Amino acid sequence: MSTPTRNKVIYDTDPGVDDAMALYYALAHPAIDLVGITTTFGNVTVEQAATNALYLTALAGRNIPVTRGVATPWVKSPEAPPAHIHGADGLGNLGARRKVDAVLDPRSSAQFIVDMARAHPGEITLVAVGPLGNLSLALQMEPQLPNLVREVIVMGGTVMEPGNVSPVAEANIWNDPHAADRVFTAGWKITMVGLDVTHRVVVLLSLFRQIADRHQHPATDALHHAVDFYARFYSGLYQHIAATPGCFAHDLLAFLFLTHPALFEIETKAVRVATEGFAQGQTIMNRRDFIDYPHPGWGKGQPRTQVCLKVDAQACVRVFEETLMGDWLRPLTND
Ligand code: BDR
Ligand code: CA
Numbered sequence: 001m002s003t004p005t006r007n008k009v010i011y012d013t014d015p016g017v018d019d020a021m022a023l024y025y026a027l028a029h030p031a032i033d034l035v036g037i038t039t040t041f042g043n044v045t046v047e048q049a050a051t052n053a054l055y056l057t058a059l060a061g062r063n064i065p066v067t068r069g070v071a072t073p074w075v076k077s078p079e080a081p082p083a084h085i086h087g088a089d090g091l092g093n094l095g096a097r098r099k100v101d102a103v104l105d106p107r108s109s110a111q112f113i114v115d116m117a118r119a120h121p122g123e124i125t126l127v128a129v130g131p132l133g134n135l136s137l138a139l140q141m142e143p144q145l146p147n148l149v150r151e152v153i154v155m156g157g158t159v160m161e162p163g164n165v166s167p168v169a170e171a172n173i174w175n176d177p178h179a180a181d182r183v184f185t186a187g188w189k190i191t192m193v194g195l196d197v198t199h200r201v202v203v204l205l206s207l208f209r210q211i212a213d214r215h216q217h218p219a220t221d222a223l224h225h226a227v228d229f230y231a232r233f234y235s236g237l238y239q240h241i242a243a244t245p246g247c248f249a250h251d252l253l254a255f256l257f258l259t260h261p262a263l264f265e266i267e268t269k270a271v272r273v274a275t276e277g278f279a280q281g282q283t284i285m286n287r288r289d290f291i292d293y294p295h296p297g298w299g300k301g302q303p304r305t306q307v308c309l310k311v312d313a314q315a316c317v318r319v320f321e322e323t324l325m326g327d328w329l330r331p332l333t334n335d
Contacts, residue, residue: 005031006030006031006032006033007031007032007033007125007150007258008033008035008116008120008123008124008125008150009026009032009033009034009035009124009125009126009127009258010035010036010037010038010112010113010116010124010125010126010127011023011026011034011036011037011038011127011129012037012038012039012040012069012109012113012126012127012128012129012130012132012134012135013037013038013039013040013049013053013128013129013130013251014039014040014041014042014043014044014046014049014090014129014130014131015039015043015044015049015052015053015056015090015091016042016043016044016049016052016086016090016129016130016251017043017085017086017087017090017091017092017226017227017229017230017247018129018230018247018248018249018250018251018252019043019129019130019251020052020056020091020222020223020226021203021223021227021249021251021252021320022127022129022249022251022252022254022255023037023053023056023057024056024060024219024220024223024324024328025252025255025256025320025323025324026127026255027057027060027062027328028323028324028326028328029255029259029323031258031259032255032258032259034062034064035064035065035116035124036064036065036066036067036105036112036116037053037057037064037065037066037067038066038067038069038109038110038112038113038134039053039066039067039068039069039109039130040069040070040109040130040131040133040134041069041070041071041072041078041081041130041131041133041175042081042130042131042171042172042175043081043082043085043086043090043130044081044086044089044090045071045081046068046069046070046071047068047071048081048089048090049068049090049130050066050067050068050104052089052090052091053066054066054100054102054103054104055091055097055100055102056091056219056222057102058100058101058102058332059098059100059218059219059222059332060219060328060329060330061219061329061330061331061332062330063102065105065112066102066104066105067104067105067107067108067109067111067112068104068108068109069108069109069110069133069134069137070109070110070131070133070134070137072133073131073133073175073176073177073178073179074133074136074176074178074179074182075178075275076176076177076178076280079175082171084233085230085233086226086229086230087226087229087230091222091225091226092225092226092227092228092229092230093229094222094225094226098218098332100332108137109134109137109138110134110135110137110138110140110141111138111141113126113134113135113138113145114138114141114142114145117138117142117145117148117149118142118148121147121148122148122149122150123150124148124149124150125149125150125151125152125153125258126149126151126152126153127153127155127254127255127258128152128153128154128155128156128183128254129154129155129156129172129250129251129254130172130175131172131173131175131176131179131180132154132156132172132173132176132179132180132182132183133176133179135152135179135183136176136178136179136180136182136183137179139182139183139186145186145188146186146187146188147188149188150189151188151189151190151191152183152188152189152190152191153190153191153193153254153255153257153258154172154183154190154191154192154193154254155172155193155194155198155250155251155253155254156170156171156172156173156180156192156193156194156283157170157172157173157180157192157194157195157271157273157283157307158170158194158195158196158283159194159196159283159285159307159309160196160309161194161195161196161199162195163195163281163282164195165281166278166280166281166282168274168279168281168282169279169280169281169282170194170195170281170283173273173281173282173283174280174281175281177273177274177275177280177281178273178275180273180281180283181272181273181275184271184272184273184283184303184305185272185297185302185303186303187303188303189306190303190305190306191257191266191305191306191307191308192271192283192305192306192307192308193253193254193257193264193308194283194307194308195250196307196308196309196310197253197264197308197309197310197311198248198249198250198253199248200310200311200313201248201249201252201253201311201313201316201317202240202241202246202247202248202249202313203227203246203247203248203249203252203317203320204244204245204246205224205227205228205231205245205246205247206244206245206246207246207317207320207321208220208223208224208227208228209224210321210325211223211224211321211324211325212224214325215329217329217332218332219329219332220324220329227247230247231245231246231247232245233247234246234247234248249316249320252316252320253308253311253316256316256319256320257308259319260315260316260319263311263312263315263316263319264308264310264311264312265308265309265310265311266306266307266308266309267285267287267306267307267309268304268305268306268307269285269286269287269289269304269305269307270285270286270289270298270302270303270304270305271283271284271285271286271304271305271307272284272286272297272298272302285305285307286298286302289304
């Protein structure tokens with residue numbers, strides 16, 4: 001059997017329960033070569049995000065560089081992390097953790113992104129599933145970044161679907177709208193995997209039980225524990241989820257787009273982010289891009305984003321299940 005071409009990926013993340021699901025999919029999938037994890041504030045503080053990234057990778061028996069990134073939004077005031085959704089520790093309140101002696105890479109997340117893009121021009125894919133401050137800072141540090149990275153896939157935003165932190169805003173974009181607008185207008189190949197598709201895909205808690213039973217491993221036990229907590233939040237919010245406990249797998253879909261783009265329908269249009277006022281954090285897609293609107297930021301030359309608008313939800317769940325059920329786990333480093 002031929003080995004698939006492996007994509008060198010930097011995973012920019014704020015783990016976070018769905019971030020953890022996505023991380024384990026990335027580690028399990030043979031087409032993904034995870035070369036670094038850059039963390040940011042968001043679901044938890046950036047310190048906790050870095051701790052969680054180190055812990056999750058060590059639990060899975062991997063040693064991948066992890067960096068600490070931005071701790072606050074670019075301009076707006078920071079908000080308290082959503083402990084009621086992801087737990088105070090970001091992983092559903094795991095309780096006592098095993099001892100792992102993985103250590104942080106000393107570089108900032110932005111510096112790591114810049115260094116890797118320069119070292120591997122045209123090869124790095126950035127999969128970003130938290131607020132976008134690290135990418136925004138990296139763009140400031142290296143203006144050539146859009147020409148150095150292969151592509152960017154963002155979990156964030158929404159066009160047709162209502163927001164999840166305001167009537168129009170999705171959480172990652174809401175948490176740093178100024179950074180997000182900079183990222184959507186940088187002129188690189190970029191895809192937005194937002195609530196239009198992530199709210200179509202529900203993963204059941206029972207699947208995580210099956211995965212944990214199959215592996216009997218601390219990594220999949222921790223993931224099941226975290227999803228159990230996270231699913232309670234979604235069950236309290238949506239009747240269709242309460243009936244059969246489960247949750248949205250938001251960040252996972254960014255990796256599914258990378259490995260299985262044919263499962264998504266996209267439109268390629270300019271996207272801008274409202275940075276202030278009632279619409280703060282709204283991702284606005286120019287759906288009539290044949291018009292050269294005479295307003296700053298909406299002219300015809302505006303950089304474009306591939307926006308995911310539809311998804312084959314059943315196929316996404318199937319791919320996730322097949323991938324996580326495979327032989328991807330290694331013994332815990334340091335057990
Ligand atoms: C996004 O917000 C975070 O809570 C999740 O991890 C995901 O990245 C969904 O809106
Ligand atoms: Ca996230």
